[in-house]
Amino acid sequence: MNKLPISNLPKLYHQALPEITLSLPLFFIHPPKSGGSTVRTFFDLNLGSNQFSDFLWNRPRWNNCKQKFSISKFGGGHFSFGYHRALKMAVNYTTILRDPLARQISHFHYARSGKNGEVSQGVPISLMEAGAMRGDISIDEWVSESYDDLNLFTKMVSGHPNPDTTSLQVAKNNLRAHFLAVGTCEDMSSYLLRLCATGGLQMPFFVEANRAHPKSPVSPVSDAAKRKFLETNRLDVELYTEASTLIAQDEQSYGPAFADALEQVKQIQRQINSMPNPHVHDSFAFGFNDEHLSKVRTFIKDCNLDAIQHFLTQAREAKYHGRADLYEGHVDGILDGVVRGWALNFTHPAEAVHLKVVCGDRVVATGRTGEPRADVQAAGYDTPTSGFSISLPKNMVSPEEDLHVLIEGTSNRFPSSGPWRLGWHLA
Incomplete structure (x- = not known):
């Protein structure tokens, strides 16, 4: 530090x-x-x-x-x-x-x-x-x-x-x-x-x-x-x-x-x-x-x-209490039942980011970062493995329902986190 x-x-x-x-x-x-x-x-x-x-x-x-x-x-x-x-x-x-x-x-x-x-x-x-x-x-x-x-x-x-x-x-x-x-x-x-x-x-x-x-x-x-x-x-x-x-x-x-x-x-x-x-x-x-x-x-x-x-x-x-972590990321899209994108923790860049896909009040899938994203690193971010791919369970989400990709344990959202529907971005 x-x-x-x-x-x-x-x-x-x-x-x-x-x-x-x-x-x-x-x-x-x-x-x-x-x-x-x-x-x-x-x-x-x-x-x-x-x-x-x-x-x-x-x-x-x-x-x-x-x-x-x-x-x-x-x-x-x-x-x-x-x-x-x-x-x-x-x-x-x-x-x-x-x-x-x-x-x-x-x-x-x-x-x-x-x-x-x-x-x-x-x-x-x-x-x-x-x-x-x-x-x-x-x-x-x-x-x-x-x-x-x-x-x-x-x-x-x-x-x-x-x-x-x-x-x-x-x-x-x-x-x-x-x-x-x-x-x-x-x-x-x-x-x-x-x-x-x-x-x-x-x-x-x-x-x-x-x-x-x-x-x-x-x-x-x-x-x-x-x-x-x-x-x-x-x-x-x-x-x-x-x-x-x-x-x-x-x-x-x-x-x-x-x-x-x-x-x-x-x-x-x-x-x-x-x-x-x-x-x-x-x-x-x-x-x-x-x-x-x-x-x-x-x-x-x-x-x-x-x-x-x-x-x-x-x-x-006195003991100093730090603030909550800050995040950034992007959902590239949902194709063939898989949510793909990237996310990173600005406060702790080396740590994996844990994500969840929610539909209403239901958590339908979870995942974490860890895939290489050379394009993200080339854009000036410090994390080389910020990519994620999260498979959605079959028949749990209809094409008419909204999906959001959220960061576990925080109210932080990145601009493209949703709402999504299967195969296209609603927002």
Whole structure:
């Protein structure tokens, strides 16, 4: 396993904190207008500038960005759960959510301001955001019609592009199984303190960034628009409630040391918030001011950090529970009663993947990987024997029944897992 290079991080504590060994990089899922730019300042405070890998699909030299991510072990972007498939590696995930209605209103003001003026500097904008910027879309329309996205959190945490009630359950399972920490914009300090405990970082502090710049006043959102938004985004409302419950359980599990540390974090954070801040309306698109972040680090160094240090020491000495394994695969087809495809375990590439074929609530066949697949290995995956062939018992499945190929012992599915019918793919 690769050790997180804590020795290279800024030394701010009087005594060295116990090192935490992480075998996987940490990927930050950044939902728009949920405090993610502020979280980015947390990473820059801890890692230094240009160490966090900001992933963009259209970014030149994407492979260089991936290589940096493999070395620094910290990165992220506006991407959904499942980005490990594009990276072709196992990762730990983390994310921050926000009250869905508050996020939608904030997004309107952000779009209306031309993304704090950064649209004029080349930052991309959607058609709906452009409409709000021109004044063609009112705040009531923006909220009631759920403009720019619907059930955004469920979409990003589940990895399902068109979320439904099944996606909500997947998103809930993912939060428990694959996220080192989840936070809310409403309590940034709790999130960053817990992320320091599990992610091996030292400073649970931030510099507020990318707050929507006020333009001219607008009318308040009508109650009717709010009601419609909450109804059509009920998946996100339920997921936000679930995340809040998980956070409360996480905080309680750490015991009284967490509460003492959190109070100290918030006291120091209030003083940081009172400092002149050049980034309050800036995104990370053009980087952060190293001189300002250096001043914040120097200020933190002079603070009493005893309660924080005590908590992090206690948390890191406790047994660390890793996240569930991550998988990838593909069903090539069902022909002559045999299901063929490939699958692999990103977290433990050398291990065989155990599979089952289900029809409704019946398991009709099982199998495992172990066949050579040179094409899969040539595509950049580390497992040479990822292939599988699973024979279906005769007369147990009719041509009208749906089949799914699932991974044993996990809710993970790969995109082509089903539904299938004998001889052809239904989806």
